[in-house]
Structure formats: structure tokens, C-alpha cells
Amino acid sequence: MYDTNTTAEHGLVKRPTGIHDLDTVTNGGLPAGGATLVIGEPGCAKTIIGLQILASALARGEGGVFMSFEESRDQILRNAAAFSWGRRLQASSRCEILDGQSMNGAEFVPSDQHL
Numbered sequence: 001m002y003d004t005n006t007t008a009e010h011g012l013v014k015r016p017t018g019i020h021d022l023d024t025v026t027n028g029g030l031p032a033g034g035a036t037l038v039i040g041e042p043g044c045a046k047t048i049i050g051l052q053i054l055a056s057a058l059a060r061g062e063g064g065v066f067m068s069f070e071e072s073r074d075q076i077l078r079n080a081a082a083f084s085w086g087r088r089l090q091a092s093s094r095c096e097i098l099d100g101q102s103m104n105g106a107e108f109v110p111s112d113q114h115l
Contacts, residue, residue, distance in 0.1 A: 018056020019049070047076065048083075054095055055085035063094030073097045 014028035023029050030036045030053075038046045047068065054064045068076055076097055080086035089095060 016056070017049075017053045018059065019052060022049075047071070047079075051076070051080050051089060052083070052085060055080075055083075055088045058088045058092045058095055059085075061094075063092070065096045065098065067098040067100050069100035071099075072101065073099045 013032040014026065014030060015032045016023050016029040017026075038049060040046050047070075050066055054066050057064050066076070071079075077086070077090055080089050089097065
């Protein structure tokens with residue numbers, strides 16, 4: 001198991017995912033302080049990996065945000081409940097699962113422009 005922060009050979013700080021084999025092949029986890037894009041075909045478990053990483057962060061006392069553009073929050077929590085780590089997502093106040101579908105038609109207003 002990796003510490004909460006691991007510094008790779010080249011000085012990049014990593015955060016463990018909580019998925020042993022993924023942490024092994026990535027030399028300690030994913031880069032800390034940034035975003036990681038996971039790309040794949042429908043049904044290849046992108047959502048499951050993201051949720052498992054979030055559940056692992058919650059187990060370490062951390063928090064996070066998960067945004068879905070395909071499934072509702074209720075669908076995500078229902079699917080996650082099939083896994084041993086799924087309850088952490090429902091029970092924690094340190095995570096937020098956002099439904100991006102409800103943002104259709106939303107408009108971004110830069111903070112320097114006041115309405």
C-alpha cells in the first residue's frame with residue numbers, strides 16, 4: 001500500500017487510487033493536484049474506476065467530486081451499491097456526485113463579468 005502522497009523518480013507527486021494493480025503500473029497512483037482523463041468505449045468501466053478511486057479517497061479521510069454526463073446521481077449510487085465500497089459514496093459528506101445532464105443549456109459567465 002502506498003502512502004497518501006508518493007513522489008515518483010522525476011519529482012511528480014502521486015495520489016494512490018486504492019486499486020492495487022493500477023497504483024503499481026502508475027508507480028504510486030495518479031498525479032496529485034490535477035485532473036486525469038479516462039477514455040474508453042461505453043461499458044468498459046470508466047465510471048466504476050472513477051467511483052472506486054473516490055471511495056478509496058473517502059476511506060483515507062479525503063474527499064472529492066464526481067460528475068456524470070450520462071447517468072443520474074441516483075443511477076450511479078444504485079450501481080455503486082453492488083460493490084463493497086459503494087456505501088462509502090452514499091454515507092460520506094466529503095463527496096459530491098453531480099448530474100451533468102441537468103446542466104444542458106447552462107451558460108458559463110466568467111467571474112470578471114457581473115450580471
